[in-house]
Amino acid sequence: MTNITEIAKKANVSRTTVSRVLNNHPYVKPEKRDAVLKAMKELNYVPNFNAINLSRGKTNVFGVIVPKINHPFFSKLIAGIGEECNKHNYSLLVHQSNNDPEQEMEFFNRLKYKLIDGLILGSCISPHHVLDEISEFGNIVSCEASASKQVAHIFINHESGIKMAIDHLRNQGHQSIGLCIGNPKSGVGISRKKSFFHFRNEYGLKWSDNWYFEEQYTIENGIEIAKLLLNKSPRPAAMVVGSDYVAAGIIYEAKRQGIRIPEELAVIGFDNQPISKVIELSTIHQPIKELGQTAANLLYNLMNNKDVPNINKLNLKLIKRKST
Amino acid sequence: MTNITEIAKKANVSRTTVSRVLNNHPYVKPEKRDAVLKAMKELNYVPNFNAINLSRGKTNVFGVIVPKINHPFFSKLIAGIGEECNKHNYSLLVHQSNNDPEQEMEFFNRLKYKLIDGLILGSCISPHHVLDEISEFGNIVSCEASASKQVAHIFINHESGIKMAIDHLRNQGHQSIGLCIGNPKSGVGISRKKSFFHFRNEYGLKWSDNWYFEEQYTIENGIEIAKLLLNKSPRPAAMVVGSDYVAAGIIYEAKRQGIRIPEELAVIGFDNQPISKVIELSTIHQPIKELGQTAANLLYNLMNNKDVPNINKLNLKLIKRKST
DNA sequence: CTGAAAGCGCTAACAC
DNA sequence: GTGTTAGCGCTTTCAG
Secondary structure, X not given: OOOHHHHHHHHOOOHHHHHHHHOOOOOOOHHHHHHHHHHHHHOOOOOOHHHHHHHHOOOOEEEEEXXXXXXXXXXXXXXXXXXXXXXXXXXXXXXXXXXXXHHHHHHHXXXXXXXXXXXXXXXXXXXXXXXXXXXXXXXXEEOOOOOOOOOEEEEEOHHHHHHHHHHHHHHOOOOEEEEEOOOOOOHHHHHHHXXXXXXXXXXXXEOOHHHEEOOOOOHHHHHHHHHHHXXXXXXXXXXXXXXXXXHHHHHHHHHHOOOOOOOOOEEEEEEOOHHHHHOOOEEEEOOHHHHHHHHHHHHHHHHOOOOOOOEEEEOOEEXXXXXX | OOOHHHHHHHHOOXXXXXXXXXOOOOOOOHHHHHHHHHHHHHOOOOOOHHHHHHHHOOOOEEEEEEOOOOOHHHHHHHXXXXXXXXXXXXXXXXXXXXXXXXXXXXXHHHXXXXXXXXXXXXXXOOOHHHHHHHHHHOEEEEOOOOOOOOOEEEEEOHHHHHHHHHHHHHHXXXXXXXXXXXXXXXXXXXXXXXXXXXXXXXXXXXXXXXXXXXXXXXXXXHHHHHHHHHHOOOOOOEEEXXXXXXXXXXXXXXXHOOOOOOOOOEEEEEEOOHHHHHOOOEEEXXXXXXXXXXXXXXXXXXXXXXXXXXXXXXXXXXXXXXXX
């Protein structure tokens, strides 16, 4: 493995000069620069980034943690982040936590150990004091609302999303509305649940505890929900569902049971995933890719000491189709 | 930032001993070990992996490259890889190429520059000689069939998948069958196309060039295809579609036009994505997650000089639903 | 414009 | 069991 020392010898210059050429520094005589370049070519020089990283104290790698990579929300988020990383010539380390605090810690350590320069939290359940402690080792950007003041935030305004969904259903004449969310401990889950109950009270909607479901992620989950929901009475007239997939499962099973959508059960999802179009599901469109891109740029700007707002919100859009 | 030198001083031992403690070497007197551990605690010691990596000449990071992260096939593949990486305590660098050779090179350089120890190719279009050259810098595992002998392969037996689909359609009485694939230059695309035409000839199926589509990835693409396909005559009786999403789009538009599925047009997809269940799409199930897991383990074993087969195939399964 | 020299923080032969 | 010493490959003052 040839290194700059060998290049320096061959080109009859010092290692410093080689380094300068490598880093495009000014003040290198053209002849010397050419000699160095020539030597690098002849010796097939390849830089070693571990050495560079050690010396510079940074790696140009960002990390992102998500509960599941194979989830349409998170894979789109990662895609957005990845795009911006490519632009800034950063690499992206992706870590899957399964919402396991130990795995989250494992990931945070990558920052402590200087394997990555900054962190993006797609979703995480670790308490604030953990994040506060970790943030001493590098910048953190969260894609969820959370209470830590040490980390920058960019997130989707779930409160307005829930309100949008409820307002829409009320406009369609519904008074009894159920709720289904994913992880109730995540930032998304917390704010969706909170604002749903807030507006339910404010509008005086009818309610039964049987109309609430959490930890629901898949089509299969949706099918189960429909089975539980449709046999009981009273039944809600409409469901607000935090995931298009779960909503798809509910509709699938409801139709199988001969229940008319939306007359007997209105359903609205979240995300505007491709599946929603095919099954004519009304949904709340979330700018997921933009979320990822903004998060990456936020982190990039933080790393470069730019002045950036500490809290940012993205807005949502109602997509009305035939399920409501 | 405290380093092992400070620890050594504080604990009254040599740096070597500290290193030994850090790496759980035998032959360290318990008293010294305790002294070191105590000093590390008091000084809040955090190891620096760039230094470790430089010294050891490896990083414990795998890299994976895919055209798009936000694609159900690839996000599931990455999830499988990520799971095994967590088990082996490897990190995972994910790179999105958009099938751009320059971006692929950018990623390969990460291996040359020693940022990652090994590569997994989710899909890549770079020619063999590039891969051969890169493979000098570390192990490579490809998730597609490709001609380079330097890289290990684990892939899905697309030939058998195409045969399965065609056999099924023939059993249903169809003689005129069209084909729709994604990237025709990728390993998947190449082998699907090749084997489709092979069996078309072998079985003497009817054919029109109008029944072939490539570069099709989304529901919207499927809708376009249906518009093109359904207005022309002769029309195929069935379509083999390389993606459940595209298939979903075709069915969506066909139904909108009042065409009965499968009587007037049979459609079979690939992947068994969640969407296929909801719309009753027959499809070829691919063990994507297993593919990712196997790829990661293959790479891990290669890195550890275990003896592993150079070529591995995974098999497929027909899921019969109502679209055929 | 250029080079000497001192790091960056850790590992690993080798000798005792 | 333990310490000395020489790396790993590059960056960056500082002096000229």
